[in-house]
Amino acid sequence: MNPQGALFFLLTTAIEVYAFIVLTRFILQAVRADFYNPISQMVVRLTNPVLNPLRALLPSRGNIDLASLACVLLLVALKVVVMILLSGAPLGAQAAGPIVLYAVRSLGSMIINYFFFAILVRVILSWVAPDPYHPFAAIMTQVTEPLLGPVRKVLPNLGGLDLSPLVVLLGLQFLMVLFAL
Template sequence: MAALFFLGKTILTVCLYILILRLWMQRIRVNFYNPFTQFIVRITQPIIGPLRRLIPAIGRFDTATWILLYVVALIKVIFVLYYGTINAPIWNIDYLFFAFAAIAHALGHLLFWLLLFRAILSWVSRGQSTADELLTQLTEPLVTPIRRIVPPIGVIDISFMIVVFVLIFLNMLAIEIFGFLWILL
């Protein structure tokens, strides 16, 4: 049972990551000729394409993708609470709020992993790969404001470390607010 719980939770988390990435890439207008970007668009298009015909965008707000992200987060909350705890009901009105927590949880972890991969790739590829280009486009909006306040010290850029510390602090704060639910997500 634990293996199925792990598998279901992982699949739903990856779906959240992919939808968040799609929204984030649209927001910051990354290079859509990048193979990784095209991969994200291709795997989400079979669901989002028909959904966009039913739910049109409101200006630049991609309503269909946001609704799909919320529904997947709600499914994850129901799955995690029903199968991960003993006494949780299959449905509770609070789950509608917990879905926002699941999105925030996935966003925080995704940002952490993107920053970590960018740091590792900066040592290995030194900006020569398409993945490095995409990671730079995705993480630079987070790092640039910090870099304006705390400039690089010689060749060492500590802005990544500051963003990671902020993410860790917010994660600890969320654990205090949401408790076991945040850990279970």
Template sequence: MIVDAAAALLGGALLLRFWMQAIRVRPPSSVAQFTFQLSDWLVRPLRRIVPGVGGYDWASLIGAFLIVLVATSVLLLAGWPGTMVLIAACQRFLEWILYGFMALLVIEAIFSWVNPHAPLAPFVRALNEPLLRPIRRVVPLVGNLDLSLLVALILLQIAQLLLGVAFSAR
């Protein structure tokens, strides 16, 4: 349980680092300092092997997968074959991505209700914009209420269910 919590924290920081760079969002200094200090020990050596290509920080994404793989490798001790451990790691990695997007959407919803002018609110809005923009084109405002967050959460939960079905079939 402690290994999973530590892996989730580090993996989340690595995925956040990748997403911030992928959509070119400049984080507030406190978020940047936390994310970079937590993940530099892994990202910097990986960048020597896997350089950033196309404006993407592939070292952060691969680092997140390696963290998932290490956390999942505990299943080897339980007698799981290596290929099953790799498949379980892929599933957990995709789940972490989906949970990360869900968490960002929930944080944005909380900011919009509690304090839309909070210092982190524009940063979280910018992180969610690539997810919400296509939905906002399709889902109109209902009485000046933006339901795109709710639709995105439902779509992410459907993706999570499909992911579980796809990996349980193997």
């Protein structure tokens, strides 16, 4: 039996899932997704209890929700602290700098991965051809269109073949390699 490993798994998974939901809130607001979409409403209800108090300290700047961005950073830092404490290693004041740096790098990686997989999901949905008014399909379109739209305008028309997802996916992978995320 490994109760410490099981506790570690549960805590880190819970933190990562909630960080994903808060990041979704940040991205939905940044791309100005439909607030009345049922998926948007679920994300808002799950994140409001934590983000509303943070908004008093960090108000939004246009469509950039600083409170949700700070919350994701805090959640990633919390995950690192939990990992350190459960491993039995000492946690001193000198660890603050590396933890903050790790949280910022993780945030960048999370955002790039979020868009990477959102584009993959949108491509797969285009093969299945779901109802374009389905809430999930609509959200995927709203999240990915700010990246795909400008690339689509630059690429030549290939008669129904859209290569913009391929170009954007390669660009996102390039950023991951460039910044070693």
